Amino acid sequence: MSKQQTPFILVDGSSYLFRAYHVPQLQRMTNSEGMMTGAVFGVINMLKSLIKEYDPSHMAVIFDAKGKTFRNDLYPEYKANRPPMPEDLRQQIKPIHEIVKAMGLPLLVIEGVEADDVIGTLAKQACAEGRETLISTGDKDMAQLVSQHVTLINTMDKNNPITDYDRVIEKFGVKPEQIIDYLALVGDKVDNIPGVNKCGPKTAVKWLNEYGSLEGVMENADKVGGKIGENLREALPQLPLSYELATIKLDCDLEYKPEDLTLNEPDLVELKELYGEMEFRRWLTEVLKEGGEEISEEEDQESAIDRSKYETILEQKDFDKWMEKLGKADLFAFDTETTSLNYMEAQLVGMSFALENGEAAYLPLAHSYMGAPKQLDRDEVLKTMKPLLESDEVKKVGQNLKYDMSVLARYDIKLGGVEYDTMLESYCLNSVASRHDMDSLALKHLNHANIKFEEIAGKGKNQLTFDQIELEKAAPYAAEDADITMKLHQKLWDELKKEEGPTQVFQHIEMPLVPILSKVERNGVLVDGKLLLDKSQQFEKRLKEIESEAFDLAGKEFNLGSPKQLQAILFEELELPVIKKTPKGQPSTAEEVLQELALDYPLPKMILEHRSLSKLKSTYTDKLPQMINPETKRVHTSYHQAIAATGRLSSTEPNLQNIPIRSAEGRSIRTAFIASEGCKIMAADYSQIELRIMAHLSQDKGLLKAFEEGLDVHAATAAEVFDVALEEVSDNQRRDAKAINFGLIYGMSAFGLAKQIGTDRNTAQDYINTYFARYPGVEAYMDNTREKAADKGYVETLYGRRLYLPEIHSKNGMRRKAAERTAINAPMQGSAADIIKLAMIEVDQWLQDQPGIKMIMQVHDELVFEVEEKYLDEAKEKVPELMAGVAELSVPLIAEVGVGDNWEEAH
Incomplete structure (x- = not known):
């Protein structure tokens, strides 16, 4: 051959x-x-x-x-x-x-x-x-x-x-x-x-x-x-x-x-990281050459990492010397070492610094292992450094500085002069890149493998906290963090500032948001743990009722969580129709299969309810009470700026974005998010923001008119698609029109739409054809966006945020179409993300003089506040006004406000 x-x-x-x-x-x-x-x-x-x-x-x-x-x-x-x-x-x-x-x-x-x-x-x-x-x-x-x-x-x-x-x-x-x-x-x-x-x-x-x-x-x-x-x-x-x-x-x-099964272009960034981790140096060099990133001898000397030059600051004279250097520097890299990744619990163990000329040092403050050398007094050091750290004139760069900011806030230091963050520089350069952590970035941009934390602290249950690590190991690790941060910044900023849009997003959206998110996280939200535990008991009772009813329908007891037993009950004993098969050739019991069967059969409906309740119980009602901070009595999530490719914030511990709102049980979780005494919860939510952005981007006359006249846009779409008068639109027609509006934004096919609204594929295609006939600007926008994406390899939001589409030219049709769908949706979802971030910046500025109002959560297109009752009227008027004013669209941008004793009442 x-x-x-x-x-x-x-x-x-x-x-x-x-x-x-x-x-x-x-x-x-x-x-x-x-x-x-x-x-x-x-x-x-x-x-x-x-x-x-x-x-x-x-x-x-x-x-x-x-x-x-x-x-x-x-x-x-x-x-x-x-x-x-x-x-x-x-x-x-x-x-x-x-x-x-x-x-x-x-x-x-x-x-x-x-x-x-x-x-x-x-x-x-x-x-x-x-x-x-x-x-x-x-x-x-x-x-x-x-x-x-x-x-x-x-x-x-x-x-x-x-x-x-x-x-x-x-x-x-x-x-x-x-x-x-x-x-x-x-x-x-x-x-x-x-x-x-x-x-x-x-x-x-x-x-x-x-x-x-x-x-x-x-x-x-x-x-x-x-x-x-x-x-x-x-x-x-x-x-x-x-x-x-x-x-x-x-x-x-x-x-x-x-x-x-076509071969795709290799992911050079991922290969560099993997080859680096395996230490396959020859292949790593090949990848560097293939990516055009081979380091010249001169550049190699400039960016070489020489750990032997790192200093450990143990004497007052050395500390004084570094304070003088840092005070005179145009920019210095800064990093903290702590006892925990949880910013609400972390104790400061030490700080590291690096200058643009390659000097770096570690200042240990609280290493407590047996035989640890005498270190400078932490309180005295922080007192001396407070003006420097809080100064807006002395610029700092860090990697994920939001964490360091939150840690210092525990010591009454408000970190100022936060000019650059290497994680966010990388993210704004290319949000689709798989990782923006320091180790990955160092390997990608500096061809350098950092000392890994596990190398100095061990792994698993016996892993040491940083204060227990000997200085001989801790100091090079910590100083390297600062040194690498500075070198990464020098590389990344040179790249970023070549692109106007991403630079604007970095400077005017992402960086100003860092201290705001730190503040929102530390504000936290009051959670009624007892109410959640009561709900857990109610859910447990209902789960047992469902099990009993399911056993009656099946004629025997079985494990509702076992796909194998469920297969036997549904498809062998009850002989329900097989809708889809697993790779093993067995009847599938996946969510979408059960949803379809639930339309005609009671047992699948019960299985779905059981799954939903079980997830709510394990993820929220059982877990949230354990996450209440013992000092503040509040839950403190962590917001992540560099995860979602579109620019949306994500959150963990807990994940606030995923609290379900479609079921009564899901919404009831929000009732546990409460206001403290004398306060109310206020939620301000952008109304149909992505559809409004679609109207602005497409300039479709029909959509523009609907929003300008303040019509119910879903009802207006139903009137057009189903050819009925606006006042005669039924609830079902409006619901289907809503599915069409949002479905097309997300690139839904006729098959997907048919499944969602319960009709056949041909009818769904007719609806789509009619929609485009009535709203030709939308179809033109979609066609133009696909063409631009194919030409440039990326799409942009209204503010210049880029989303790269590596598979827009894929030989695999499925992957290429997925990239095209992303191209259509990303400018809307990304612009909505930019707008809510700009709103946070604008609202936070106003809140500087409003001690009785705290921003406590950001979820999807919604900002949530805890407001003292005497400031409620002012907040209800000012917040939506500020949110509506951050963007100039061709249609009105509207934020709707709700108030209540808990989040569910306010939403």
């Missing part, structure tokens, strides 16, 4: 894995942290060689999934003799998968079947399409797949790597069509396939050549003499099972077809 033929290549990843693991010279390979890396290197090296040799356009790497397969159901002893996978091999599977994906190679891991079955299914499909297929494996069982269009290659067999049709006959003595018969007779001790006792390859070949097939051998078993004949006759009852176990499945239910 020549390179020019570009065959469809299927790689048996599981075969590669075990072969690489057992190569002697690879078994000793580790990185500096002691992690075994030999199997990772071996597998990736084989893949690289294969790609270089054949240059395929279509390819997949297939691995076995965890857990049992259908063969275990056929024969519980299947593979029972296999020893467990060695732990040092198991640990290498995840990095292999990550590198394969980062290389741009399709990775398939399908539950319920083996890699062989996935390969067999894809090979059969490829043959039906006339594709030449090359299977890279060392597994002899694969010989059954060989045909005129399917060839095997064993990259580790240097003498005879290729196995085609004739080579199978030469190698095994039987045709590929007889391989399953051959395997059934010989059996397999490793896989525990029974076979015929004492029947070796020669005997199996002799029988098959004489009788043609396994069936022929079984029919003529009486003619075989001697002890082997007795063994054959004894094995007759189990030979059909052996045949079935040895047969590679050719009809797996797969999400992908051969034409979908």
Whole structure:
């Protein structure tokens, strides 16, 4: 097979894995942290060689999934003799998968079947399409797949790597069509396939050549003499099972077809990080060259990290010297070291600094391990440094400075002069980049592997807190954080300031938001823990009622959380229609399947209610009371600016964005978010902001008119789409129109819309066609946006925030269409994110002189406040006015206000 033929290549990843693991010279390979890396290197090296040799356009790497397969159901002893996978091999599977994906190679891991079955299914499909297929494996069982269009290659067999049709006959003595018969007779001790006792390859070949097939051998078993004949006759009852176990499945239910399995551009950023972590230096250098980021000798000298130059400040004279340096600096990097990642609990252990000329130092203040050297008094140091740290004139740069700001606030220091944040510089440059943490950025931009916290603190339950770490280890780690931060800033800022839009977003939205988010987090929200625990008990009672009712409907008790038991009840015993199947070929019990069944059957409806309540209970009513801070009696979330690609804030511990509002039980969670005595909760929510942005961006006359006249836009859409008078629009028509409005914003297809509003695909397509006919500006905007995205590779918000679309030119149609949908939606969702952030900045400015009003939450398009009752009228008037005034759109921007004793009442 020549390179020019570009065959469809299927790689048996599981075969590669075990072969690489057992190569002697690879078994000793580790990185500096002691992690075994030999199997990772071996597998990736084989893949690289294969790609270089054949240059395929279509390819997949297939691995076995965890857990049992259908063969275990056929024969519980299947593979029972296999020893467990060695732990040092198991640990290498995840990095292999990550590198394969980062290389741009399709990775398939399908539950319920083996890699062989996935390969067999894809090979059969490829043959039906006339594709030449090359299977890279060392597994002899694969010989059954060989045909005129399917060839095997064993990259580790240097003498005879290729196995085609004739080579199978030469190698095994039987045709590929007889391989399953051959395997059934010989059996397999490793896989525990029974076979015929004492029947070796020669005997199996002799029988098959004489009788043609396994069936022929079984029919003529009486003619075989001697002890082997007795063994054959004894094995007759189990030979059909052996045949079935040895047969590679050719009809797996797969999400992908051969034409979908195209190679994508490698993710160089991800590869750099992964190769760096594995310490594959040659490949890391190749990636750097490929990305055009090879560091010149001069640049290398400039950015070299020399930890031997770091200082540890233990003497007053050294502290005084550094205070003078920092005070004179145009900019210095700053970082804190603490006892906890929780900003409400963290105790300050030390601080590190770095200057633009490469000087860096660590100032330890509270290391308390046995034998720790005497350190400068923390209170005295903070008193001395307070003016410097609070100064707006002395500029600072940090990595995730919001955390440092919150920690210092516990010591009555309001960090000022916060000019740059490397995490946000990276995020504004490219929000789609996978990670913006310091270690990833250092590897990506400086080709430098930072000291990892686990290296100096250990792992797991015995991990030390920073105050327990010896200064010999702690000081280089801490000083390096500041040094790397400064070097990253120098690189990132040079890149960022070349692009006007992203620079504006960084300087006027993201950086001003940092101190505001720190303040909102520390304000926290009062939560009624007792009310939540009461709700937990109510939910528990209801869950038991649902279980009882479900048992009555099923006619027996079963585990409502077990998909397997649910499958048996719904589809075997109650004989409900099978809507969708799992990769194993079993009836699916996924959420969307149960939702469809729930329209006609009571039991699926109960299962859905049970799942929903269980999640509410475990995620919120059980967990939130445990998150109440013992000092403040409040819950303090963490807001993240550099997670969502569109610019939306996300939050964790707790995740406020995901508290459900569609069910009464979900909304009841919000009743526990309460106001303190003498106060009210006030929520200000932008009304239909993304639709208003759509009207502005598309300049569609129909949408503009609806908003300008203050019409109910969903009712107005219903009137247009269903061709009825506005006053005659029914509730159902309005609901469907709402689904159309928001569905099209998110790029929903006719199929998706049909499913959502409960109609057929053709009718849904008619609705979409009518919508575009009535609102032609929207369709024109969507078409133009797709074209611009394809041309530039990114889309922008109203304020210049960019969202890059790496798959906008993907050869894979599904991925390309997904990128096009993102292109249409991102400017609206991203502009809405920018507007709510600008509103926070504007409102916070006003709040400086309003001590009785606190901003306590930001959720989606909503700002939530705790307001002393005497300031309520002023807040209700001023906040929506400020929110409405932050953006100039072609339609009115409206913020609606609600007030109550709790969040649910105010929302």
